[in-house]
Amino acid sequence: MKDLIQKVASHLAADRRIVVLTGAGISAESGIPTFRDPSEGLWARFRPEELASVEGFQKDPKLVMDWYFWRREKVLASKPNAGHQVLASWAQKFPGFTLITQNVDGLHEQAGSRNAIEMHGNIHRLRCFNKGHRGSWPLNGLPANCAECGSLMRPDIVWFGESLDPENLKKISHALQTCDIFLAIGTSGLVYPAAGYLQAVARLGKPTVVINKDPASDPGANFFINAPASEALLAIDSCLINS
Ligand code: OAD
Numbered sequence: 621m622k623d624l625i626q627k628v629a630s631h632l633a634a635d636r637r638i639v640v641l642t643g644a645g646i647s648a649e650s651g652i653p654t655f656r657d658p659s660e661g662l663w664a665r666f667r668p669e670e671l672a673s674v675e676g677f678q679k680d681p682k683l684v685m686d687w688y689f690w691r692r693e694k695v696l697a698s699k700p701n702a703g704h705q706v707l708a709s710w711a712q713k714f715p716g717f718t719l720i721t722q723n724v725d726g727l728h729e730q731a732g733s734r735n736a737i738e739m740h741g742n743i744h745r746l747r748c749f750n751k752g753h754r755g756s757w758p759l760n761g762l763p764a765n766c767a768e769c770g771s772l773m774r775p776d777i778v779w780f781g782e783s784l785d786p787e788n789l790k791k792i793s794h795a796l797q798t799c800d801i802f803l804a805i806g807t808s809g810l811v812y813p814a815a816g817y818l819q820a821v822a823r824l825g826k827p828t829v830v831i832n833k834d835p836a837s838d839p840g841a842n843f844f845i846n847a848p849a850s851e852a853l854l855a856i857d858s859c860l861i862n863s
Pocket residue numbers: 642643644645646648649654655656657661672722723740777778779780805806807808809810811831832833834837847848849850
């Protein structure tokens with residue numbers, strides 16, 4: 621393990637363009653449930669088609685808003701962990717650092733990451749169903765109407781079948797094309813487009829790193845670190861400090 625960590629650290633130098641993709645696993649140590657854990661995962665306990673789709677929202681807006689309100693309460697009660705903090709410090713350390721997250725919890729920003737690309741949105745924001753006007757959560761979490769156009773407010777989150785923000789996609793594509801190394805941390809790699817990023821970088825001949833606590837989750841990266849995200853990131857970071 622030590623050798624592996626040192627090898628990965630040796631690829632992280634000040635002049636390197638580093639792209640990190642995170643998933644629910646990095647926030648698991650902050651107490652936020654992942655999606656695909658077989659017992660505790662959100663999708664083991666709830667139905668995505670009811671709670672994370674336009675059709676589900678149209679059928680029962682209250683159910684959907686209640687669910688996101690509950691998830692947001694969990695996020696509000698949690699704090700960034702050492703993994704989020706190491707990544708925030710890398711943005712200072714490496715001028716060419718890009719952080720892409722599939723998480724909607726805002727914990728990277730709370731840890732101090734200023735320019736994280738939140739490709740699936742943010743649970744703290746609402747936007748209106750018809751025109752995308754932004755708004756904030758009502759205190760009671762009940763469905764509310766847009767102050768500007770009257771349509772229902774919904775969580776500002778990308779649901780199944782929806783397109784990602786084209787500006788974000790452009791930034792991500794540029795970062796992947798020009799990066800020197802790519803790290804995927806705490807993601808099952810099952811949801812596209814993020815699931816395709818590692819192979820896209822590998823095809824360019826650039827090194828890829830996966831950090832995941834599940835030994836079965838290696839998609840064929842050059843370096844697979846089978847450990848919890850915070851432990852692996854702290855270990856890599858301490859090699860940087862000592863080198
Ligand atoms: P998943 O729940 O699919 O995968 C979480 C991954 O994190 C799994 O591979 C775990 O083994 C790993 N993991 C768990 N705890 C860890 C830890 N402490 N350290 C390292 N790894 C750990 O979550 P995502 O891959 O993020 O979409 O899911 C992708 C998307 O699917 C989500 O953004 C969400 C969901 O549907 C939307 O809500 C739009």
